[in-house]
Amino acid sequence: MNPLSVLYLAVVVLAGTGGHLATKHALRGVGEVERLRPGPILHMLARMIRQPWFWTGIVLMTISFFSLLALLAREPLSLAVPATALSYVVGTLGARLLLDEQVSTTRWFGVLLVCVGVTLISLG
């Protein structure tokens, strides 16, 4: 695989995961939806679109998407597989390091099983 493809792949995984982590971080400034009614959910959305981290997340996800398109233009679709599978591990690592989530051994083991399972599915 040529270096440019590796770079695209890294951007797909890192920008995509970073986008989701930024979105989750933005929700901390918004607060929890406690009552599941349209009102509180709309209120959450209204506060969300005023969070800089939310828009940071959207930009990162957009970069990831276009990088995926660039990757697919030069490599076979099967190369998107490691991107999908890796995002589970990278996402969990990011949540631990950047968002301070407590990832127990049980959760780590679950994430690894999911990662391997997703890889197998894409191969089969």
Place this chain on the structure above:
Amino acid sequence: MPSPVRTTLSHAGQPARLRLRTYAFIVALVVFSSVGNLFLSLAMKRIGDPHAWTAAALFDHLLRILASGGIWIGIAFQLLFFVGYLTVLSWADFSFVKPSLAIGYALVTLLGALVLGEPVSLLRWFGIALICSGVALVARTDVRTTRS
């Protein structure tokens, strides 16, 4: 000797309601996303490729996409997914929600096999089994481990 307590900033034992609510959201999100993708995929297959790669042909192609009801149903489901995703993330860990959503692979494979009669390879069934085991493990952990 008592095993060291792994402090996960216990939220007074995480009320069962929060856990059940999170499970319900994961299931609903997986359904929204799969149904949305199904509509988008069916609609795009019917529309097919653009006739030519000229500006006029591409514009015509875009109009045909926008005129398709299936596309809008698909987009509506994707939108529903996104709003639900933000809602569940407003209380649940990202490292809980993200791997849990992988259960969608099992749903799509099962639906494909049962409804459309698609053949499923042994390797794929094995992958599904691993994903289900992984999600079952993640589901046993605390839904939220940080202060809100």
